[in-house]
Amino acid sequence: MPLSEFPEAAQLLISIVAAGLILVGLFFLFVAAIGVLRLPDVFTRAHAVSLTDSVGALFLLSGLALYQGFTINLVRILIVMVLLYLLNPVIAHATVRSANRSGVEAWTREDS
């Protein structure tokens, strides 16, 4: 049942909730981008990329999924959400592990 077949009030409510979720997701993505620009070394930047980015993508895609109504497209966007939330930390972990093993120096307070 797509969104246009819902009653008027339910359409309005679902649209407002979906817009709110999308805006919260955009906020998290902005925080992740600021972290990538400002943080001092590769480990802290990996922190910004993996954690904040995953949560932001989760919020934004859940808003879009809610906006589809109860159709098969909601399940498709849910599959993308689960895939992104599983794969993003794996990639960040592999990168940070290789950085640690090849001897990148971690940033400490004395370096600032």
Place this chain on the structure above:
Amino acid sequence: MNLPIVFFQVVLISITLLIGAYLYRVLRGPTVFDRVLGLNGISTKAIILLVVIGTVFDRVEMFVVISTGYALVNLIGSLAIAKYLEEREEVL
């Protein structure tokens, strides 16, 4: 569709601007791992961008398939680069 098209345009433009921040990190990153992390962030943004474009064009079923394939290609590429850099001795 209920939300105005301007809302989705604002979302698309802001995500595109965020890609610029990650691109700066890819170009200027001190070590090669910073560049890999920046590319990972850019591909996450590209996946989100594809789903939003699908919502705007009302063709979610096609764009979601493309973004799923993009996510899997990104996983394989990043893991291969990380494994390769781990087995080398010197630091870039």
